Amino acid sequence: MSQNVYEPHNHSACVRHAIQEAQALCEEKGARLTRVRLRVLELIWQSHKPVGAYELLPLLAQEGFNSAPPTVYRALDFLLELGLIHRLSTINAYVGCNRPHGSHPVCFFICNCCGRAQELENDKLRAMTRQVEALLGVTVEQQMTELSGVCPACREHTTPETSGEHCCHDH
Amino acid sequence: MSQNVYEPHNHSACVRHAIQEAQALCEEKGARLTRVRLRVLELIWQSHKPVGAYELLPLLAQEGFNSAPPTVYRALDFLLELGLIHRLSTINAYVGCNRPHGSHPVCFFICNCCGRAQELENDKLRAMTRQVEALLGVTVEQQMTELSGVCPACREHTTPETSGEHCCHDH
DNA sequence: CGCCTTAGGTTATAATGTTGCAATTCTACG
DNA sequence: CGTAGAATTGCAACATTATAACCTAAGGCG
Ligand SMILES: [Zn+2]
Ligand SMILES: [Zn+2]
Ligand SMILES: [Zn+2]
Ligand SMILES: [Zn+2]
Numbered sequence: 001m002s003q004n005v006y007e008p009h010n011h012s013a014c015v016r017h018a019i020q021e022a023q024a025l026c027e028e029k030g031a032r033l034t035r036v037r038l039r040v041l042e043l044i045w046q047s048h049k050p051v052g053a054y055e056l057l058p059l060l061a062q063e064g065f066n067s068a069p070p071t072v073y074r075a076l077d078f079l080l081e082l083g084l085i086h087r088l089s090t091i092n093a094y095v096g097c098n099r100p101h102g103s104h105p106v107c108f109f110i111c112n113c114c115g116r117a118q119e120l121e122n123d124k125l126r127a128m129t130r131q132v133e134a135l136l137g138v139t140v141e142q143q144m145t146e147l148s149g150v151c152p153a154c155r156e157h158t159t160p161e162t163s164g165e166h167c168c169h170d171h
Numbered sequence: 172m173s174q175n176v177y178e179p180h181n182h183s184a185c186v187r188h189a190i191q192e193a194q195a196l197c198e199e200k201g202a203r204l205t206r207v208r209l210r211v212l213e214l215i216w217q218s219h220k221p222v223g224a225y226e227l228l229p230l231l232a233q234e235g236f237n238s239a240p241p242t243v244y245r246a247l248d249f250l251l252e253l254g255l256i257h258r259l260s261t262i263n264a265y266v267g268c269n270r271p272h273g274s275h276p277v278c279f280f281i282c283n284c285c286g287r288a289q290e291l292e293n294d295k296l297r298a299m300t301r302q303v304e305a306l307l308g309v310t311v312e313q314q315m316t317e318l319s320g321v322c323p324a325c326r327e328h329t330t331p332e333t334s335g336e337h338c339c340h341d342h
Numbered sequence: 343c344g345c346c347t348t349a350g351g352t353t354a355t356a357a358t359g360t361t362g363c364a365a366t367t368c369t370a371c372g
Numbered sequence: 373c374g375t376a377g378a379a380t381t382g383c384a385a386c387a388t389t390a391t392a393a394c395c396t397a398a399g400g401c402g
Binding site: 032052053054069070073092 | 357358359360361368
């Protein structure tokens, strides 16, 4: 929904939109968005900060769901398969997808300070892929780009005396 | 050394070049390329297929080196720090760096069939970074792109009857 | 040598992700 | 409806990857 998660925005709308998209996509593909799967997706969307698989365990347990690793990983696999979430391998965490419509090149910026991640649609990325294919004669099937650094919000909050510390945002 | 690891090439030259570069870099930076560190680097360079940390353990043990996880990870950390190797986070494996001269944007293509990885210098990548910085107002500090698919050698070797199997190359 | 810094040895443990199998629930079809 | 087959979940154990803590050994230098 939001094009820049580092700016204040109506996050409820992000969540609502994501869930609606998910339900529509599952309907369309005949996939079953069961209670656990839906709840995991909701939990992931609670913020734009990617969440680790093992962080989800206690959250699910708290709500009476079964909470063993396979439960979470199966839900994550399902959501990944449908493209509803992405896995950020540099930080071993999972985050909701902006436009869950089929497999697409993935590009994220991750703030090292607040942890929030912004998905990016980038035409330079496609150009790069084509260039690599032409150069090496390969066929690209998957691609993942992870940028990291400091977001505008964190740069602003990081005054000289607080530098080195981490600021904490909820989403 | 090689600009395309999927083509036949003089791999000894790759290794020799990498080790020389490493020694020069350590000299220049006053870093100590100890026996374990050098051997780990050599082992990583034995092929263009990224190697897992735990694969190195028995290889080191076999040569009389201490082989507990910390030994290997400390060597890897040292080599990563100097930029002599890269970590491919999508496959949790380590591979030698082409041009070990300071921190630089990392871009690899990884063949899903033979596992060999080719590092790429790509101007589209820099353009993308600038575009992202301008778009979000962020500051990019690190970046990693991992493409995967099928290399020319594997596409050629994968006839209809062998499709689905993996071909094995040494480097 | 004697002091300091860096590197390595050792043990244990944390963090992340998988396998295998039985039990349950859902779906489709007659 | 009722039942067979498929998909999903529960559960226990295990595999893989990485780190912490604490101490000893080795190298650099006055
Ligand atoms: Zn939001
Ligand atoms: Zn931030
Ligand atoms: Zn080579
Ligand atoms: Zn290949």
